[in-house]
Structures are given as C-alpha cells and as structure tokens.
Amino acid sequence: MKKFGLALSVAASLMGTTLMADVITATPGQAVNIVLLPKFLGILPFDQADRGAQEAAKELGNTGTYQYIGPTPENSAAGQIEMLTTATTQKQGVVMLSNNAGDQIAPTAEAAQAAGTKVVTWDSPIPSGKGESVFVAQVDFGSIGTVMADMVFDEAGGAGEFAVLSASPDAANQNAWIEAMKTVLAADAKYKDLKLVDVVYGNDQSEESYNRALGLVDKYPDLKVIMAPTTVGIVAAAKAMQDEKLCDKVKVSGLGLPAEMVSYTMNGCAPEFALWSFVDLGYLTYYTSYLLATGAIKGEIGEEFAAGRMGNFKIDEDPGRAGAKRVLMGPFTVYNKDNVEAASK
Amino acid sequence: MTRLHPQTLRIIALFVALLATVVFFSTQIDSYLSPRMFTRITTSAAVILPIAVGQAIVVMTRNIDLSIGSTVGVVAYLTGEFLGGHPDLHPLVVALLAMGIGGAMGAINGVLVAWGRVPSIIVTLGTLALYRSFLVQYSDAKTITTASLPQWLVDLPQANAFSLFGLDVRVTVVLALLSAIAMGIALTRLRAARRIYAVGSNPDAAVMAGINAGMVVFVAFVISGAFAGLSGLIFLAKFGNITVVAGMGFELKAVAAVVVGGVSILGGSGSMIGVVIGCVLVDTIDNSLTRWELVSEFWRDALLGMLIMAAVTVDTVMSRSLGRLGAKGGK
Numbered sequence: 001m002k003k004f005g006l007a008l009s010v011a012a013s014l015m016g017t018t019l020m021a022d023v024i025t026a027t028p029g030q031a032v033n034i035v036l037l038p039k040f041l042g043i044l045p046f047d048q049a050d051r052g053a054q055e056a057a058k059e060l061g062n063t064g065t066y067q068y069i070g071p072t073p074e075n076s077a078a079g080q081i082e083m084l085t086t087a088t089t090q091k092q093g094v095v096m097l098s099n100n101a102g103d104q105i106a107p108t109a110e111a112a113q114a115a116g117t118k119v120v121t122w123d124s125p126i127p128s129g130k131g132e133s134v135f136v137a138q139v140d141f142g143s144i145g146t147v148m149a150d151m152v153f154d155e156a157g158g159a160g161e162f163a164v165l166s167a168s169p170d171a172a173n174q175n176a177w178i179e180a181m182k183t184v185l186a187a188d189a190k191y192k193d194l195k196l197v198d199v200v201y202g203n204d205q206s207e208e209s210y211n212r213a214l215g216l217v218d219k220y221p222d223l224k225v226i227m228a229p230t231t232v233g234i235v236a237a238a239k240a241m242q243d244e245k246l247c248d249k250v251k252v253s254g255l256g257l258p259a260e261m262v263s264y265t266m267n268g269c270a271p272e273f274a275l276w277s278f279v280d281l282g283y284l285t286y287y288t289s290y291l292l293a294t295g296a297i298k299g300e301i302g303e304e305f306a307a308g309r310m311g312n313f314k315i316d317e318d319p320g321r322a323g324a325k326r327v328l329m330g331p332f333t334v335y336n337k338d339n340v341e342a343a344s345k
Numbered sequence: 346m347t348r349l350h351p352q353t354l355r356i357i358a359l360f361v362a363l364l365a366t367v368v369f370f371s372t373q374i375d376s377y378l379s380p381r382m383f384t385r386i387t388t389s390a391a392v393i394l395p396i397a398v399g400q401a402i403v404v405m406t407r408n409i410d411l412s413i414g415s416t417v418g419v420v421a422y423l424t425g426e427f428l429g430g431h432p433d434l435h436p437l438v439v440a441l442l443a444m445g446i447g448g449a450m451g452a453i454n455g456v457l458v459a460w461g462r463v464p465s466i467i468v469t470l471g472t473l474a475l476y477r478s479f480l481v482q483y484s485d486a487k488t489i490t491t492a493s494l495p496q497w498l499v500d501l502p503q504a505n506a507f508s509l510f511g512l513d514v515r516v517t518v519v520l521a522l523l524s525a526i527a528m529g530i531a532l533t534r535l536r537a538a539r540r541i542y543a544v545g546s547n548p549d550a551a552v553m554a555g556i557n558a559g560m561v562v563f564v565a566f567v568i569s570g571a572f573a574g575l576s577g578l579i580f581l582a583k584f585g586n587i588t589v590v591a592g593m594g595f596e597l598k599a600v601a602a603v604v605v606g607g608v609s610i611l612g613g614s615g616s617m618i619g620v621v622i623g624c625v626l627v628d629t630i631d632n633s634l635t636r637w638e639l640v641s642e643f644w645r646d647a648l649l650g651m652l653i654m655a656a657v658t659v660d661t662v663m664s665r666s667l668g669r670l671g672a673k674g675g676k
Contacts, residue, residue, distance in 0.1 A: 219636050
C-alpha cells in the first residue's frame with residue numbers, strides 16, 4: 001500500500017514535471033546577437049518597440065549585442081532587404097523584422113535562415129510566411145475586425161453610412177483587417193443598418209490622406225464615420241474634419257497613437273480609437289527571438305513559453321496565412337476622452 | 346495672322362487642357378462646379394505651387410532638384426519645433442525662418458552643383474536621402490502636433506484672404522500665388538533673372554557673354570530651397586501633424602507640375618504662368634479622380650500618370666502645329 005502510494009506520488013510528480021516542461025522558460029545570461037529592424041526609422045511606434053526589446057534584453061541578461069537599425073522612410077523596402085542581407089553576413093542570431101517589403105524579402109529571409117540567422121517577424125509578417133521562423137502578431141486580425149465594426153457602430157449611433165480610409169492598396173495588414181471587419185458586419189444582425197460605402201487609400205501620407213478624407217465627405221453627403229485603420233490616416237482625417245468644421249456630423253475612428261490623437265479625442269472629432277502597446281510587442285518579440293536562438297523553443301506549433309512580465313504564450317497556426325506560425329499577443333486598448341490624456345504623456 | 350510666340354501658344358494649349366478637364370469632370374461629378382471644390386483644389390495646389398516655382402527655376406538652368414521633398418519635411422519639422430518653444434514670434438519672422446532654413450539647404454545643393462561640378466541629379470538624389478536621414482536622427486521619433494503650434498498658424502489654412510464671385514480665396518493660396526507672381530515678374534523684367542534663361546539655353550555662350558554661370562546655378566538652388574521652405578510652412582500649417590515622412594514624394598509632384606506647365610526639361614525656357622496652370626491642372630486631375638465614381642482607387646494613380654502624359658503630348662503637339670501655322674501666317 002505504502003509502495004503503491006509512493007508510485008502514485010512519483011507518477012504525479014512526473015506528470016507535474018511534464019506539465020511544467022510544457023511551458024518553456026528562458027535561461028538568462030546566454031549570448032545572442034539580436035537586430036531589431038522596423039519598417040523605417042523615426043516614428044514613435046517603432047521606437048516604443050525598441051524600448052520594449054531593450055527592457056527584455058536587460059531582464060534576460062543577454063550578453064550578446066542588440067542593435068536597433070532601419071532604413072530611412074523613402075528607402076524602406078529596398079533598405080530592409082539590404083539590411084537583412086548585411087545582418088546575415090554579420091552572422092547575427094536573430095533579425096526581428098516588421099516587414100514592409102511584401103514577399104520581395106522572402107528569398108533574402110530564406111537565405112538568412114539557411115546561413116543560421118533566424119527571422120522573427122512582428123507588426124507586419126512576410127505574407128507567404130517563407131523564410132520566417134514565426135510571426136509575433138499584435139492582435140488577432142479577426143478580432144480587429146470586430147473592434148473596428150464596434151467603434152463604427154458606437155460613433156454612427158448604430159446606423160448610417162461609413163467609409164474606410166486605409167494606408168496603401170497593397171498593405172497586407174490593413175487589407176486583412178478590412179476584410180475581417182466586412183465579415184463581422186455581414187455575420188451579425190446588430191450591424192445591419194451600417195453601410196460601408198467606400199474604401200480609399202492615403203498611402204500613409206498626410207496630404208494624400210487629408211485630401212481623400214475631404215473627397216469622402218464630398219462624395220457621400222450622408223457619411224457618418226471615417227474608419228482609418230492607420231495612424232497617419234486617422235490624424236489626417238481628424239484634422240480635415242476639424243478644418244471643415246464637420247466634427248459634429250462626421251466622426252473619425254480607427255487605429256491611432258494617443259500622443260497624436262489627444263486633441264482630436266478631447267474636442268470630439270475622433271471620440272474613440274484603438275491601439276495595442278508597441279512596447280509590449282517589442283518585449284514579446286525579443287523573448288520569442290531569444291528563446292528561438294538559444295534553442296529553448298524550436299518554433300513549432302503547440303510550444304508554449306513564458307515571456308517575463310507578460311505571461312505565457314503559445315505558438316499556433318496563423319489563421320490568415322496557411323502554413324505560417326504565429327505568437328498572438330493581444331489585446332488592445334480602446335482610447336476615449338477618459339484615458340487618452342494619460343496615455344499621451 | 347500675327348505671329349504668336351511658341352510660349353504663348355503653350356499657355357493657351359495648357360489652358361484649354363485645364364478647361365477641358367474641368368468641363369469633363371463637371372459632367373461626371375455632382376456639384377463639381379461649386380465654391381467648395383474650388384477651395385479644395387486651390388488649397389491643395391497651394392502646398393505644391395511654391396516648390397514647383399523653385400523647381401522651375403532650377404530646371405530652366407538645365408538642372409533638377411530632387412531634394413525638395415526632404416527639404417519640405419525638414420523645414421516643416423524644424424519650424425514646428427521652434428514655434429513650440431517660441432509661440433510669440435511674428436508670422437513674418439516665422440516665414441523668413443522657414444525660407445531661410447530651406448534656402449540654406451538649397452545652398453548646399455548649389456555649392457556642390459555649381460562649383461563642385463557634380464551633376465545635379467546625383468547631388469540632389471544624395472541630399473534627398475541625407476536630409477531625410479537628418480530628420481530621422483534629429484526628430485528622435487517625436488511627432489510635432491497641432492497642440493504645440495500657435496493658434497494663428499493652426500487657423501491659417503482656414504483664413505480667407507478675399508472672396509471673388511462667391512469663391513473663397515484662402516491666405517495660403519495667395520501666399521503661393523505671390524511666390525509665382527514675384528518670380529514671374531523677376532524673370533520677365535529683371536536683367537539678373539534673365540541670366541537664368543541664358544545659362545539654361547546655352548551655358549557656354551552665357552559664360553562667353555560674361556555671365557557667372559556658377560553663381561546663377563547656385564542662386565537657382567538657393568531659390569528652390571527657400572521656396573521649398575515656404576511650402577514646408579504651408580504644409581506645417583495645413584496638416585499640423587509632422588513626422589519624418591512629411592513631404593515625401595513631393596519632388597515628383599513638383600517635377601510633374603513643372604513639365605506639364607511647359608518648362609523645357611532641356612533648360613532655357615518656361616514661364617511662371619505655365620507653372621501655375623500646370624500645378625493647378627495636376628491637382629485638379631488628382632482631386633477629381635478621387636471623387637469620380639467610375640474609377641476605382643486602384644486605377645487612380647495609373648490614370649493620373651496617363652493623363653499627365655496625355656497633357657504633355659497634347660501640349661507639345663498643339664504648340665508645334667500651332668507654331669507652324671503661326672509661322673506660315675506670319676510670312
């Protein structure tokens with residue numbers, strides 16, 4: 001009896017260890033050279049990701065090097081490919097990439113992997129998934145659709161016409177989000193009185209986005225909401241509505257940065273918008289990269305790991321990209337006049 | 346039939362093209378011929394016009410300035426930042442400051458092209474990247490927002506200079522037009538400014554005639570930079586939110602306006618009235634296409650490109666055949 005009990009307890013403790021082993025934790029103090037490569041340098045979200053990555057690097061006591069490098073805005077796609085190539089020749093351990101070069105970068109990423117440099121994408125993946133170890137997704141692309149639909153619903157008062165002001169026609173993220181929103185709108189009877197009249201593109205340029213927003217209000221006199229799932233577009237649209245004194249009639253919503261949106265949220269031109277934390281995204285991406293490079297995780301579906309202060313995450317299949325893998329961060333914050341001022345500091 | 350100068354014919358052709366564009370779109374878009382549409386197009390063209398004026402001067406000397414998009418961005422950012430700390434500056438001082446920063450950036454191009462003897466396309470392609478990189482480094486990823494700007498600047502884009510037949514003419518539009526008019530008068534009346542044409546038509550002959558060609562080219566680049574500075578200020582006032590991407594791609598819009606406006610890319614000819622019409626034409630096409638139901642967003646850029654090419658072709662063919670007609674009639 002006693003023996004049996006012992007056997008049981010041994011079995012239990014064994015099970016315990018296997019359960020424990022399911023969540024992989026990082027061994028600090030190893031040396032991994034990591035490069036953070038954003039779409040381009042000089043805008044706030046990417047600097048915040050850099051801050052998060054540095055925080056993680058410190059926590060993990062990584063004795064390797066950390067570099068935050070990126071192309072200038074006008075040279076983004078070509079510059080990223082060049083920098084990824086350089087990082088490969090330098091035998092960097094991991095390149096953390098917010099891809100702005102579409103599938104053009106895939107051959108370079110595959111060459112990097114073959115030479116032993118891992119490519120972990122964040123913010124914006126490689127569409128085909130080729131050459132990418134894993135994608136750290138800011139939020140579930142499907143759930144962004146729901147949040148976008150809900151914000152339109154709130155601001156339109158449940159019924160009316162709205163339009164989307166996006167970045168560029170070939171921005172993989174934004175297109176996926178807009179599709180997700182359309183699916184949500186069609187699936188739920190709650191949204192039956194909302195009508196999406198147009199999707200236009202401001203190419204993430206202030207003046208183009210501004211002119212497109214004015215074009216929308218001219219073209220659709222009954223327009224109630226402009227939904228801009230891009231940080232450049234949302235500010236430009238809010239400014240355009242403010243300049244035209246249309247804020248009472250047409251509300252702006254979407255994805256924006258609190259620091260840039262605060263005045264428009266307070267004056268009612270853009271009462272509500274959403275965003276996730278880029279600091280957290282940089283932090284989680286760094287943990288994922290470190291674990292991959294030290295061999296603690298293999299980057300396979302089903303692996304679960306601990307990422308410091310943010311808790312446990314699991315690698316699963318990316319529902320939007322067949323055969324690609326992702327780590328899902330989420331959630332995001334919805335900002336309104338109650339919390340935007342604190343967040344903008 | 347009196348003999349018409351080919352330049353005059355070009356302007357007439359351009360004007361006809363602009364008129365045709367407006368008439369065409371007025372049949373396609375509801376309430377197109379409205380005061381609102383007038384304001385939309387004029388205020389949008391006002392951001393580009395000053396840099397197109399500067400670009401035209403540079404093109405007339407057989408050079409090109411590709412760095413102006415970056416100049417606009419840097420000036421908008423630096424001026425915005427400075428105003429954040431000194432909100433009480435007189436508007437005139439602010440304008441001079443913006444044009445001064447732009448002019449200094451143009452001077453760097455000018456020195457390298459005029460006396461360094463480096464082709465302008467190489468120099469300005471370099472400074473295009475260099476000025477942008479400077480902005481990236483300098484800005485430290487901070488955004489200039491309207492909240493930090495003085496109220497007069499924020500209100501400037503909405504300020505009306507005067508109304509004509511129910512059409513509102515905004516202050517920014519007047520500013521942009523003034524830059525073109527001043528330059529136009531200088532080019533036709535001032536002996537010093539005529540040297541720009543001389544250097545552009547035949548640099549060797551100009552030198553033999555005792556013109557300091559290097560100096561003329563240098564000044565052309567300084568003017569281009571200063572006008573880009575003015576555009577930067579209008580950009581800052583209009584959009585308020587300045588990040589490192591401000592003004593990106595403006596060089597192409599300016600070159601389009603200049604070429605459509607009949608300034609010869611081979612140098613030596615062109616007029617300010619042409620540049621103004623070219624600028625308005627390009628902007629009219631762009632603003633009309635976004636409101637045209639028939640065209641999807643994906644075709645807008647392609648159509649804009651085709652229309653610009655068509656405008657240039659029609660303009661060239663018309664002025665050539667009209668020129669021939671005029672020549673015959675004159676004999």
